[in-house]
Amino acid sequence: MPRVRVLVTLKPTLLDAQGRTVQDALHALGYQNVNQVRIGKVIELDITDEGQPVEAQVKEMCDRLLANPVTELYEIEVLE
Amino acid sequence: MRFGVVVFPGSNCDADAYYAIRDVLQQPVEYIWHQDNDLHGVDCVILPGGFSYGDYLRCGAIARFSPVMQAVEEFARQGGLVIGICNGFQILCEAHLLPGALVRNEGLRFVCKHVYLRVENADTPFTNRCRAGEVLRIPIAHGEGRYVCDRETLQELQANNQILFRYCDSSGALTKESNPNGSLANIAGIANERFNVMGMMPHPERACEAILGSEDGLKIFESIVHSALAAAR
Numbered sequence: 001m002p003r004v005r006v007l008v009t010l011k012p013t014l015l016d017a018q019g020r021t022v023q024d025a026l027h028a029l030g031y032q033n034v035n036q037v038r039i040g041k042v043i044e045l046d047i048t049d050e051g052q053p054v055e056a057q058v059k060e061m062c063d064r065l066l067a068n069p070v071t072e073l074y075e076i077e078v079l080e
Numbered sequence: 081m082r083f084g085v086v087v088f089p090g091s092n093c094d095a096d097a098y099y100a101i102r103d104v105l106q107q108p109v110e111y112i113w114h115q116d117n118d119l120h121g122v123d124c125v126i127l128p129g130g131f132s133y134g135d136y137l138r139c140g141a142i143a144r145f146s147p148v149m150q151a152v153e154e155f156a157r158q159g160g161l162v163i164g165i166c167n168g169f170q171i172l173c174e175a176h177l178l179p180g181a182l183v184r185n186e187g188l189r190f191v192c193k194h195v196y197l198r199v200e201n202a203d204t205p206f207t208n209r210c211r212a213g214e215v216l217r218i219p220i221a222h223g224e225g226r227y228v229c230d231r232e233t234l235q236e237l238q239a240n241n242q243i244l245f246r247y248c249d250s251s252g253a254l255t256k257e258s259n260p261n262g263s264l265a266n267i268a269g270i271a272n273e274r275f276n277v278m279g280m281m282p283h284p285e286r287a288c289e290a291i292l293g294s295e296d297g298l299k300i301f302e303s304i305v306h307s308a309l310a311a312a313r
Contacts, residue, residue, distance in 0.1 A: 010183075014228060015262070017188050065145070068138055069173070070181040071228060 002047050003079040004052045008067045009040035054078060081308045083109040084122035086152070086157045086168075088143050092128035093165065093285060100285040101126075114146040124161040124304055125152055127168025129221070129283055139182065139224050140170035149175055161205055161304060162277045166222055168278030169269070178272055178279050179237070180229030186262025190223040195260055195294060197268050197282060198248040201241040204271055205307035209299045214243075215252045216296040218282040219249045220260060220268075225281040227263040227270075237270060245280055246267035 010016050016038050023037040043066055047054055058076050067074040083101045083274040087094045094111065101109040113121060114132075119125060133142035143149065149171070156177050164172040170172030172178045185191060194217055202212040210216070229237070230239050237243050249258040254266045261281075284297025 014183065015186065017184050017186050017262075021188055035150075053169070065141060066139070068181055070173075070230075071183055 002049055004045045004047060004054060004058050004060065005077045005079055006043040006045065006062060006066055007040060007075045007077070008043065008062075009038060009073050009075075011071060011073055012038075014071055081107050081124065081305050082111045082122045083107055083124050083126060084119055085109060085126045085128055086114060086148055087128075088114045088130065088132035088146065090124075090132045090134055091167070092132035093167075093283065096125050096283075097128045097165070097251050097285040100288040100297070100301065103250070104298060105305065107305060108192045112148060114143070114148045115259075116148050117151055119151050119155055119160075121149075123308055125155060125165065125166040127162070127171050128285075129150070129166030129168060130170065134165055135167075136238070138170075138174065139167060140172075140174040140180070143167075143171045143246075144174040153177065156272075156277050159274065159276050163206060163277040163300075164277075165283055165285065166220075166225070166281055169281055170224070172277060172279045177277050178270060179233045180227055180270070182224055182281070183226050183228055184224050185222070185226050185260075188223075191225075191260045192219070192221040192290070194219045194287075195250075195268075195282060196248050196250050196258060197245040198254065199250050200243050200246055201271075203305075204244060204275045204278070206271065206275075206300055206303050207244055208306055209303040213252060215248060215250065216287075216299070217294045218284055218287045218297050219294075220282045222261070222281055225263065226261045227267040227281075229264065235250045235263060237267075238265075240273060242271050242273065242275075243267055243269075244271055244278060245282070 019037040287297030288296040
């Protein structure tokens, strides 16, 4: 049974307000060498193998639902 | 003119919109359940504010695929009037009925307060009872209302006068301080190219009676009725 991990991130051109706030907090903790923090999300899928290439199917899922092409990028990793 | 207010699981401004239409605007209105496949023959669909499907994944991302939204998309394609308020605006963007997207407020905080909006285009079904440049006072209540789009889309929005409302100060000046969420170009509300679909983050249904602090929101609903009457003539 293929397990697939999708990593969704905000496009680099967009301000990541959450990442910036975490960066400020890291600075406050003394980690002054942190230059940038970007926060995304991980979506893990367990998929029943039906003989078709799972990566193409997950790409379709990303384009339709899992990511918003206006604001986000995604990477697909087939784990097993 | 008959209005329909769509109810998603997690909608929480549906009753406010229903009340504003029935009791203040005095027009017929009914609820439309998110599982419905048709729009009961209404003339204007309102997608209300709230947190449809818990805002899971992204605001509006799940609601966009509910059965009623397939009917709303078809209705919009045929030129029917659709107004999305707050979460409704987010759903319209996710459904690609409006360009761009709404992301986390620049300041990260949920902002709930009255703001000033400048009417940028008063020649639309949603703004014809306003004057161009008029300043409206209407509340916002959102955590993810920062409008973003790419440069080409912004140029198109500007060239076609599709930006209907921008955040401003009480005198109508577009300032950084008056932008509550970091929206691109102070954008608070936009329409599609055909001007039959409109989305806005502020809540006009919460500003329809003096006792609520402002009646400015009523102008938007009156505009919709006026445009329908004009079209029927």
